[in-house]
Every structure is written in C-alpha cells, then in structure tokens.
Amino acid sequence: MTADLLYSEVEEELRASVRALLADHCTTAAVLARCEGPAPYDPALWRKLAADLGAAGLHVPEAAGGAGASLRETAVVLEELGRSVAPVPFLGSVVLATTALLAACPADPLTAALAEGARTAALAVPLSTAPGSAFPAGVRVDGAGTLGGRITAVADASAADVLLVPAAGPQGAALYAVEASAAGLGVVPRTSLDLTRPVADVTLAGVPGRLLAAGPDAEAALQRALLTGAGLLASEQLGIAEWCLATTVAYLKERTQFARPLGSFQAIKHRLADLWLETVGARAAARYAADTLARGDADAPVAVALAQAHCGALAVRAAEECVQLHGGIGMTWEHPAHLYLKRAKADQIALGTPGAHRASLARLVDLPAPVSG
C-alpha cells in the first residue's frame, strides 16, 4: 500500500488554524442561537473560513485560482467543521459544487470565484443521492434552452449564489450553472432534521442556465462530485464522533454519582473504550478515502464506500452515546449534543446510507448478493 494515512505537518498547521478560527467564531452557544433564526448559516464565519483562511480553494489547482493543495487538506477542514457543527456551506460549495466544476470545466471563471470564497455554490441534487446513482431526470431543458423542474432536499442551497444543476438536455445529461437570483428560480428551505445544515427544495420554471458540460462529461463530473463528497463526508463524521467522544469523556470525568466520578464505572468505561476503538478505525478509513481521492487512486471507490459504511454509522452511534451518557442534560435543547446527533443522523443519509455503501462494496470487491430474493 502506498497510501499515506498520517497527517503532514502542513495539515496539522491547517487544522490548528481552522480550529482556532472556529473556537473564536463558532461557539456552540452561537450555533444554537442561530439555528432557529431566519439565517441558519453564518456568513461572517463563512467569509473568514472560505476567503480569509483560504479553505475554499485548497484542492483547487493554482492554475484554476486555488491553493493547489489536495483533497487531503480539504478533508482536514471537514474534520474540524464536523467537530464544531459549523453552520457554513462548505460541503455544498467547496466539496460538491467545486469538485463538479473542476471535473466539468476547470477553466470556468466560476472556479476561481469559488476557490477564493468570493462566491458560494451548491450542487442541485438531493443530499441523499449516493455515488453511482442514475443521472437525475428532475430538471429538463426546454426548446428555449431554459430549465424547468424541481430538485428536493438540496444541501446548502439557501446559502448559494449559484446552483450547479444536473439536467436532462437535448443531448442527454447536462450540467448547468444557474444564478440564485435568476427569475423563475425558487429555493424553499425545508424544516430540516439537521439544524446546522438545512436542506431546501429548488424549483425552476423557465430559468436561464449556463451549460458547463454535457453528455458523458456531465455524468462524470456529477459522479466525481458524489464520490468525493461521500469520501470527504467521512472526515466530517470523524470530527463529529471525536467531539462526541471527547465531550462525553470530559463530562464523565467530572460528573459525580454515588460519590464517584461517573467515568469510573466500568460499564461506562468499556462502552467508551469500544467507541474509541471505532473512532480510531474511522480516522484510518477517512484518511484512506481522502488520500485515494487526492491521488486519483484506482481504489478510491472502495475506500469511499468503506469509509462511509464505517464512519456514517459511527458518527450516529457516538452522538447517541453522547446523549445517553450525559443523562437528562443530554436531552435538553440547551446542551449542544443534539446538534451533533441531528447532523450525524442527517449525514448517515447524506450521499448514501452505510447500507447503500456496503451494497457498493459487494460489487466492488466481488462479494455478490444471492441471486434470488
């Protein structure tokens, strides 16, 4: 194996910068206060992260206006964003939309705008879309070249300046850029399970779009985005799990019951040891996914499915244990545990459930299902 599963010094420095930024500008109290208001995303934080710190362009080549690092670095940012359930459209804009754009037409000026954090985009597919799904047919291009149709449950759409819309064009699959301000475009936020990454329904009625790619290029761009999104989501899930584990451990060291710290009770200790073990595994799996994606390694589809199968379930379990082991306080709105639980549960569905990814693995590693039902 030639994969590098460690974090480089540069990656650790990047992590420290992002973590410091989030510590200052993304307290859980602030996230909690914002999530029910009219503006669930934090534009100031987003500007600092995407533009000032340069996190939006890490995996964009320098020639296309980015930092020329790789998806490994972007994954490190996602770990930290997961650890703080930050209300920023990073997954939608930096991971999904930017990856699709880089695959479709990297020279497009939008690429540089996204990489600089000057503009924000979203990929207009339901967040639940798994890699390998059929090209969406919900939006059609009419004779006049405008787009019509509807896409449900799009992540980060309400924070986007521009939407990348897969559509069924005259020559088949096509990918368009549509301005959020365009007439005929509607973005209606849903009441979302995940309070810090709400989804929205997008409707298009005769909306003008700019063609980015068509045919196999459009299909490949979408698949690349979905695969990359699923793979890097594992890093976010790792971050969620790490926060939940660390927060729970800290609480249990302090909280006393029966004149002993709760964390001294063996049943609790063993559960946390098991959770730690799975988290250690998640780190290896998420790193492997990021590394194979960054290198364009042929094993990337296996690595992504593996990471999602493991990390998707782990993040939920870690958040559930966090709630349970905090006892009553973990059930209250004022404690941040529920923000992680809701993000973890939504992430479990996002870009393919663990079960869907295991089904992919069955094909990829030749462990076929029984022939009959």
Add this chain to the structure above:
Amino acid sequence: MTADLLYSEVEEELRASVRALLADHCTTAAVLARCEGPAPYDPALWRKLAADLGAAGLHVPEAAGGAGASLRETAVVLEELGRSVAPVPFLGSVVLATTALLAACPADPLTAALAEGARTAALAVPLSTAPGSAFPAGVRVDGAGTLGGRITAVADASAADVLLVPAAGPQGAALYAVEASAAGLGVVPRTSLDLTRPVADVTLAGVPGRLLAAGPDAEAALQRALLTGAGLLASEQLGIAEWCLATTVAYLKERTQFARPLGSFQAIKHRLADLWLETVGARAAARYAADTLARGDADAPVAVALAQAHCGALAVRAAEECVQLHGGIGMTWEHPAHLYLKRAKADQIALGTPGAHRASLARLVDLPAPVSG
C-alpha cells in the same frame, strides 16, 4: 391472545422429575467422559428417561399408546435436556420421528413402541433442514420397491432402531420406515461439532422399507415434523442458555480478582443483565411456540420462526459469554462449557438458521424483501 405462556403445576412436576433424573444420571463429568468414546449416547439414561419416566410418549395420544399430554410437556423435557446437554436421542426420536409418524399414520404399531420407549427412531433428513424446505430427493424407490440413496448429517441416526426415510416414490413423495438392521443400510457417524448429539450419514442400497404415507400426506407429515422440531428446539436452546447464564453467574460470584468478586465488576454485570433479558424473552418465545404447536394454532408457523430466530442466536451468545467470562478455564476441555457451545452452535444450524427463520417471517407477516437483489 389465548396462548398460555406459563408452566402448569403438572409441567413443573414433570420438570422436577426430569431434572432429578438428570442430576443423578447425567453429570457433566459423565457426559464429557462418554462423548469421545465409541458410544456417544447413553442407553441407560435413555431407557430411564424414555421408558421409565415416560418422556417419550408425552405428546402421543392415549389411543396411540402415549400419555395423552401435549407438545408443551415435551418442550419442558427439552428445556431440561438442553440444560444438561444430555446424550440421548430425544430430539430425533421423540420430536422429529414420532411427530412425523403421528402425522403420517398414528395407528401404526411403531407409534406405541416409540411412545413407550421400547424402540428408538430417527427422521432421515439432514439436521440442517428448515421447515418449508422442498421434499428431499436423495432417496429413490426402485422398481422392486426397495430404497436407494444417501442422506447426510442425520441427527440421532446412530442411536435409532428404525429410520423414517422420506423418499421419491413412484407416486411422488413418500415416507418409509426402514429397520436399522436391514441389509444394505449403512449409518456412518461423522466427526461432529456437537459432541453430545452427533450426526451420521445414512446410505441405502436396495433396502426394503415399509410405506407409511405417500403424496401430500407424506409431505404434510414431514413438514409437521420439521415445524414441530424447530419449535421445540427453541426450548432446548432456552435450557442451554439458562445453564450457561446460571453457571456463569455462580462462577463470577465466587471467583475473585483484584480482591473483589468478578461479578461485582459493572461491565460484567451489564452484559449478564442483557443476557438475562434475552433469556427471559426466549422463555416467552419458546413457550409461545410450544403452546401454539400443542393447540394447532394457526399462528404456529409465526411462533416457530420467531422462537428460532430469537433462541437460536441466544443460545450461542450465552454459551460464548459463558466461555469468555470463565476466562482461561472456559477454554479447557475439562470444563463443560464447550459442550454447551458446541451444542448451541450446531442447534443454530439445526432445522433452519435464525436467518432462514427470519426469511420465513418476512413471508408470514408480510414484510417483503426488495424485489431486486
């Protein structure tokens, strides 16, 4: 629900008698000593149980030479036999063969001989056959009316005086009685995972048989035997789990580590509490299966599949926990835990795995599988 899930006083008395018999004549040391020898079954114990105590004829109607009780009482005997991994051919003769015979032709003199414990039979199907399986085609009836073919992994065959053999006859499915002493019949014991209920391969070459039932009657008799066997096996599995739990609890109360009884460690306590909970559930499920079978209730197929799905997995888990929580001593041949582990694991395969029974439930309770693989 009209099912009676409790044990009647008569049933509790029966249990006490069987348990007393086994305490005297079926110590684990004796079972261990016998299991590797040339005679893995204990004929003296079998005679006392089947004939003297009358356990072979409990569910046989008085008119057919039995006690006129029901499968509920037979299930109680199985609980106790499971609790002591008794090396007697009860499942093969009393449950599988007798049930098939009662369904095929209850007036046959063999019924009374089996009910009295005067003779011992086995049902010649692989022990792994699940209810609902297609009628076996391994044995054929030739023009001369004799039987030829092979049946693998038959439980209790080496202890049987007579084999009930499903065969493909001239008019389709048929059930024959074949004397174990008949020329051309071979019963070759396999080296079996389960040391206390070995399986054997049965070969027939021109063996004369006595026709017991043909066509749909033969098919129904076999299905009735398999369904009853699977349902009552749950009681044996309950007995295994109860022995494992009780033995483990007793050991952990006594064994000291770090100057404390091992059973005072909370992680251990919680595991045993969970195991107890599943055992309590197994008792309810096994009783429900026995009761619906005894009453011929239409819900019996659901009850049997449910009981097997739960109890089959539970017995294995209980035996595995028994080995693990005994530490090194549980890994030794001299400790009886392995006899239960091996029985439990073989029972998990016997008469359908838990997965096979869950698949049955999917059909029975209308929870269909996805259409495509």
Add this chain to the structure above:
Amino acid sequence: MESELRERTAALLAAHDPADTDRLAFLQARFDAGLAWVHFPEGLGGLGAPRSLQAVVDAELAAAGAPGNDPRRIGIGLGMAAPTILKYGTDAQKRRFLRPLWTGEEVWCQLFSEPGAGSDLAALGTRAVLDGDTWVVDGQKVWTSSAHTARWAILIARTDPDVPKHQGITYFVCDMTDPGVDVRPLRQITGEAEFNEVFLTGVRIPDAHRLGAVGEGWQVAQTTLNNERVAIGGQAAPREAGMVGVVAETWRARPELRTHDLHQRLLKGWVEAEVARLTGERLRQQLTVGQPGPEGAAMKLAFARLAQELSGLEVELLGEEGLSYDDWTMRRPDHVDFTGREAGYRYLRAKGNSIEGGTSEILRNIIAERVLGLPGEPRTDKNVPWKELPR
C-alpha cells in the same frame, strides 16, 4: 366477588345514567361507590377486592358509555402519589387527597430529581427546615412533568445533612400554588417542552403534609418508584403495537424504499419487538396468577432499545424524507405521542426512553444485583454524612 362488583356497577349506572350525568359528578359517584380502584379500601374509592377484578368494572362501564378519568393526564397521581399516600398517609391525608386525585379535579406532579441527583437520587440537596410546625423548603427540581398543571406535588427533601444520604430525607406533599414555587418549561431536543424545572424558594409546607416519619423519606419514595416502574413496563399490547408497527406500515406501503440492509434490520427488530411483547404478555399472565416476576425492569430496557433502534431505522428507511423534521416549535404537550408525529420526532424522543424513569444503566445494575444476585460494587458513600460527599 365478581358478581357483587357487577351488581354494584349496575347500581351505579342505574343511579347515574352516563347519558345525563355531569362527567365529574359521575366520577365522584363512581369513587364513592368503591368502583374507582377496587383494590383500594372501602371509603377510599375501593372495596378491598383483588386488583385483577378492576377489568370487569372497567369493561362494564366502558360498554355503558361512562366517562373515564383520563389516566394520561393524571398518571403521576394515579400511578405514584396514590399508592404512596395509601401506604404512608394518615387517615386525614387519604381522605383529603385521594378522591380529587382520582377524579382528576387535582393534578399531581413529582418533585424528586434534581440537576445533581438523577440516578443517584438519594444525593438530593433540596433542603427542608422545620420552623414551628411548618417546613421551609429551598432547592431546585428538574424533569417534572405536569408541574405547570399540577395542584399538588410529591416532594422529597433533605431534612438532615449530617447523616448518610439515605437517612436524612423526608417525604412531603407540596402545594404547587405556594408563591415560592416557580415552574419553568424545560425544552428538549425534540423542540418541545414536556417537562419543567421547578425552583423552590422558601416554600412553606405544614407538617401535616408530611408523608411518613421525618428522615424516612427514602423508604417512602421506594413505594413511589416501584409503582413507576411497574406502570411503564406492564401493559399488554397486540402484535405490531408501538414503534415496530409504524415502521412495518411504512415498509409495506413504500416498496420503493426497500433495501436488503434495511430488510434484515427490520426483520431483526420485528423479532425483538414480538419477543418483547410476548415477554410482557407472560409477565401479565404471571401477575394474574399472583407470580410477579422481575421482568418489569427488563421490559423497560427492551422497550427503550427497541424504540431507539426502530425509530433510527425508520429515519434511514425514509432516506431523503428523513432529512426533514415536522416542527421545531416549542410546544407543551400533555403526553408523549409517538404516532402523532413524524419519524424524526420519534427518533429524537425515543432517546429519552433509556434515561427517564431510571436509566438503562441503572436498570441493568438492578437486574444484575436484585435478579441475578451479583455482588454490589465497592461503595464509598454508604456511611458518609451527606454534607461530606463529593459533588
């Protein structure tokens, strides 16, 4: 006895035709006829009859269209306060409290848990100090359902901090209209607020409202808590009742959502749910013939695990739809309704099942020690005065 009950029920219905009797008047008449809870003593709503015969009365009254007392609204009074008052109350207390409790004229709540005393309830710090013949209470309680609708509360407070924690507790009936009682809603992760925080500041309780002796509140509270656990675990239910039925229905109605992964998990959940149901049924049958088993704690454990597994499965099954939530608005429901809301709500609310009314961890301890007889852990808090405990 059964025929006498049928006669009394008929007489009640004859004297108070449900069709033209005021609801409250009917309930009061039923109480006075000894048909409220037949196992209670005569004069206190019962007839000293076997508890199992209540079903006979209930069936006759239901058939006649008689009004019920809405147990869901007054569950804490019926399930916890009443048995405790019956066992420990003075005659005056029983006469004063039980009738309006049963009819629902007066709602009750329970002031037990504190922010620092949940599973370790005996560590509670709310203080009650005697001033003449009145106790003055200060402290904070939490997880109090119905506090905002309750007229009375059962309350435990520390009356002696100088003795070990179990010994210095006393049990009271607290008037929720006392000006020192401040009830604030406690919002949960579902968005709603079923429970309250209750701040007690100089609340005055006459000594006549003490239940049991001073310093024996812990023993009195055991009666309350044992009844709580029975109430949670003891109900019979048809197949596919509860969470499993909700998921099974979605499964049947929505073939396009099915996958083999979900199918296998659903089947496992169905098996667990049906086994739990049969276990509960067996428990019910044991109680009927007077063999109470220890399965009550097991039922609550199983119920919590199932509700969590199955509701989590349902959200996954719904996929894209599972990304939505029905409503985050803060509401004040008067009971938990798992089926009246959507999957996301069920998923979040079920997380409380393994915490409220005894955590799953505590229930496992109870099973291990009381049922299996495993030894307790080394205790460092047994003989230490409460005021010296770490907290």
Add this chain to the structure above:
Amino acid sequence: MESELRERTAALLAAHDPADTDRLAFLQARFDAGLAWVHFPEGLGGLGAPRSLQAVVDAELAAAGAPGNDPRRIGIGLGMAAPTILKYGTDAQKRRFLRPLWTGEEVWCQLFSEPGAGSDLAALGTRAVLDGDTWVVDGQKVWTSSAHTARWAILIARTDPDVPKHQGITYFVCDMTDPGVDVRPLRQITGEAEFNEVFLTGVRIPDAHRLGAVGEGWQVAQTTLNNERVAIGGQAAPREAGMVGVVAETWRARPELRTHDLHQRLLKGWVEAEVARLTGERLRQQLTVGQPGPEGAAMKLAFARLAQELSGLEVELLGEEGLSYDDWTMRRPDHVDFTGREAGYRYLRAKGNSIEGGTSEILRNIIAERVLGLPGEPRTDKNVPWKELPR
C-alpha cells in the same frame, strides 16, 4: 547506516555462502556479525542501528536464500524474553542467553499466569524462598505454550507475601530441565493442547539467574508484557488477510450457500476487517515516523472480535457441513494455524483470542484509563499485604 548494513550483509553472505553453510552455523555467524536484530547493541547480535533498518537486512538475506531462525517456534524468546534480558539482565546474562535464544538453539517459555492469577496477574502465589544463594520455587503455572520444548523460562514468583501484591514479586530465569519442573499438556476446547500446566516443586534457581532486583519483578514483567501486546497487534497485512479472507473465499466459491442474512453480515464483517487493517497500517506508519500511538491494544480487541464474528459466520454459512468437525484428536501443535484446519476449529480456537494475552475486558480497562484518562475504579487491594487478600 543503511549502506553500512548492506555492506555487512554482503560480507556475511560472502563469508558464509548459504548454499553450503550449516543452518545453525549461518545463524550464529549472522548473530556475531550484528545482523540478528540490528537495534540491539554490538556484541549482542546488533549494531545499535534504528529498528526500522532490520527490514533492509532481512530482505537482502531472504533474496540470497539465507536460512531464517523460525520466529514462530521461538516467538516467546524473541518477543518477550529477549527485550527483558536486554533491559534488566547483567552482562553475563546477556552473553549467556541472547545468542542461543536468537539462533533457536534454546527455546524459551513464559511462566507468568496461574490458575488463580490471570488478568490479576499480580495476585500470583508461586513462592520463591532464598536458601543460601539459591531460590527454591514452589507453585503452579498455567497457559504456558512451548513449555514442553523449552530449555528456559521467564518466571515471576512471590518472594515477599507481607507487602502489597505488586511489591513482593521477583523475576527469574528458570531452567526447565530442573527435576522439580513437571510439564503437563492442557487440552483445549478444540481438542488439541497448545498449552501446558507447569507444576513447580522445589525447583532450584541460582540467584545469578534473577533478572532485576528482588521485589521488583512486577516492573520487570511490564517490559515483557508490553512487548507481548505490540507483537500481537503490530503486523501489517494485505487486504483480506486472515479470517475475513477465508470466509470471502468460501462465499465466492459457493454461491449455493448465499443468503441475504449472511450477505449483510459478511459485508459488515468485511468492512470491520478492512477498517482494522487500515488502522493497523496507520499504526505502522506512525511507528515508522516515531509517533507510537495507543492503537496496539485496540488492534488486539478488534482482531479478537473479528475472528470470532467471522468464524461463527463461516460455520453458519456452511450449514450442514458446519455440523462436522475435522478432528478431535489431542495434538500438540507448535503454533496456531487458523487456515490449516476447518471452520469448526477456527470458530472454537478464535474464542481464545479474547482471553489469551490480556482479556478483552482488561484491554478495555486499559484503553479507558490510559488512553481516555477515565478514573480508575475504587481499589481495595492496593495497600493490603498480599497474604491478607481474599482469594
């Protein structure tokens, strides 16, 4: 350094052509050339080089067809005795023991565990009493692999029962040919006997064979045990190595055995196995750059769980064939071979994975306390003289 090693290896090969050198003579020459374990000191089989460079030497020698020292046969000597002798031994002990240990001339075994002291190893009761300059040892040890082939044993015994249990232990090298050593095979649930019970009756050990100070045997033993855990967890492996590969192969070869239940479980097991493999690979990479992580204990836990799950799944997958066993004959294998035998053997043998070399329960304690920093449980055995402990 690397080039120097290559030169030395070439010189060794030039002076001792593997094609016409006796196996033992070659191994001795290799040891004397400092190429046995390059991180050991000069004169003791090494050159004080970085441990990671051993791979360079090994590769060159393997390419030249040089004989190896069969680490499987002498694993306890290499993995446990050698690091301990190196750290705590006198110069005389190092010179006497390390060379024949490495070449395999002398096999070693480990006399640590006792019937009453497994996870709580420090509770051990085997006594060693000084008689002049010789220790006289009496007691019983258990789970001793290689005892029947070993020339030497590392042994811990109690030399002072009047102090707390960790303080009264001393560490020895025991001569297995002493007439007081009685080795008996210990049969396992698989039918075979990998291990032994060792009865020690008046065994005489010269004080010169003590490792470390009297009463400091517990600290010395930590070196041995830490090396054991690293040895178990630290190996890199290709995808589908181990139990998962066996099951996957059966799955691919036998389509008629497949069911959806087994398929889902196999996929979960495959994911777990591959995640564990990547975790091990990450650990290896961390060690290479000198960041040893605490993942070693995790690897052993994960390995045990996986081996048990997957071998249990394999037996179920085989169905009727799973009812058979290959052979119950008592054998004395010199190593565990999971792939050389059938499914039933794998299933039974894997049960030991979570017991031997530190139970999974103890490993979870270690992770919780040493990695997560959770507080220890109340201890009642810390300051009590060994002889007063309950047992």
